Amino acid sequence: MPDYDIAIIGLGPAGSTLARLLNKRFKVIALDKKQSFGTEGFQKPCGGLLALDAQKAFIRFNLNLPKFILSDPQIFSVKTVDLESSIIRNYQRPYVNLNRHQFDLWLKTLIPGTVEVHHDTTCKKLEKTAQGYQVTFEENGEIKVITARYLIGADGANSLVRRTFYPDHEIRKYLAIQQWFQEDHATPFYSCIFDSSITPCYAWSISKDKSFIIGGAFEMKEANQKFEQLKHKLTRHQFKFGTLEKTEKCTVLCPSKFSDFICGDQNIFLIGEAAGFISASSLEGFSYSFDSAEILSGILNDNLNDPNKAYQKKTLKLRLKLWTKIIKANILTSPLLRKLIMMSRVSHVSISSGNE
Incomplete structure (x- = not known):
């Protein structure tokens, strides 16, 4: 049997949202490059502007933004x-x-204690096994290996999950x-x-x-x-x-074409920018990270027989929206x-x- 039900690689907006929304019955491990606090270690370079669609996600989640993550000034x-x-x-x-960095760290604090979170870690290798996936990562200079039934790629533009299992889908x-x-x-x-x-x-x-x-x-x-x-x-x-x-x-x-959006298969799921879910016209990715994580959490929580097929189907509207952003960018x-x-x-x- 695998060590975990679900392994999440990356805890940006997509990974943190998924980890927060998953049913507590799952045994979940989440690996992230960022430290748990402070300004040391990895930080995602980003302008840090939350667009309207991303704000709507917070309404659905019934979450309010704390004052300490806001920057001055607010411009309209x-x-x-x-x-x-x-x-x-x-x-x-x-x-x-x-x-942006404080925003990412705050999102991580919302992850329930039932999720095993490893901060300041580097994912080294991913392999398919007979019962799921083997994940090799480095933590505090030590190499560790775990196995999981489901593998979630929430690891951004340079996604190791996407590069390992979908090398022919360059974007x-x-x-x-x-x-x-x-x-x-x-x-x-x-x-x-x-x-x-x-x-x-x-x-x-x-x-x-x-x-x-x-x-x-x-x-x-x-x-x-x-x-x-x-x-x-x-x-x-x-x-x-x-x-x-x-x-x-x-x-x-x-993204430049509809086929750039990769959802995953065989119990691999890509969410957020790892899936190519980013606007070609504005490079905005927050809203699509929240949306894809929310969709996937619902599918996994419902324990559907073919979760990959369901994820492919339920992200169609999102992918079509992103395709219109390609047209707008052109x-x-x-x-x-x-x-x-x-x-x-x-x-x-x-x-x-x-x-x-």
């Missing part, structure tokens, strides 16, 4: 900058500005680079930045806790060079870069179509001072 619009046409528009966006990847600077703008703001000569995806800026974050998703080979070009161009549009505080880098997925990253949309001023909110 996004300045969209088209560097190729020099058009700037402002659009209403009800984001919640938060500290488009970019290198996300973020730099944090001392905030020097008189009025803090968010921005979304497009320039096809710099990135086929997009870039962003976020004001957060007296810091100004500038970031973007770039093709791997020229990422650092393109990032520097981005900053240089932005100085012409009143972007100010104060004292550099830190630089962050990570891989980010950007429109937004087209210089001509983007220019026409922005010139139309549809949904644009004028700034009363006239400073756009």
Whole structure:
């Protein structure tokens, strides 16, 4: 018999949500790279904006966000900058500005004590066995091995679960680079930045806790060079870069076709970004992490005969929604179509001072 019913690899928003929602009758082990508290160890580089769909998940979960994970200020619009046409528009966006690392740690505190959580661990190897899956991980310098009936990949863009069992399902990847600077703008703001000569995806800026974050998703080979070009161009549009505080880098997925979304099979399940569940138009992944974890928890809790088939079926609506985000991304990253949309001023909110 396997040691555990369920092994969850990764405790970001997807993994922590699943661990919290699973029925207590299951024997569950969860492995996570992050430490259980503090600012040491692994931290996920992320702008930390909670979109409306993710906020709706908290309504369903009957959860409120604690004050200590919120960042200052809370901003209600996004300045969209088209560097190729020099058009700037402002659009209403009800984001919640938060500290991503504190958010992740808080979500982990909601996991019930019936789940065996291992912090600050590294998953080394995954193998299929006659009765389930064998997981080899390192903890405090010691190699440990466990077995489980169900294997859950909640381990993000570089998912070991996806790479091990679905190596032929490659998905488009970019290198996300973020730099944090001392905030020097008189009025803090968010921005979304497009320039096809710099990135086929997009870039962003976020004001957060007296810091100004500038970031973007770039093709791997020229990422650092393109990032520097981005900053240089932005100085012409009143972007100010104060004292550099830190630089962050990570891989980010950007699905380009419907087959990029992989749900799993043979008692393997992928949730969140590991499944490719991330918006191609905004790189927003919180809402899809919550949604996929919620769907899977219901299936496993109901003890269905073919949980993989049920998960495939019940995530269809979510995957179709993500497919529309691919179409939207293709429109937004087209210089001509983007220019026409922005010139139309549809949904644009004028700034009363006239400073756009």
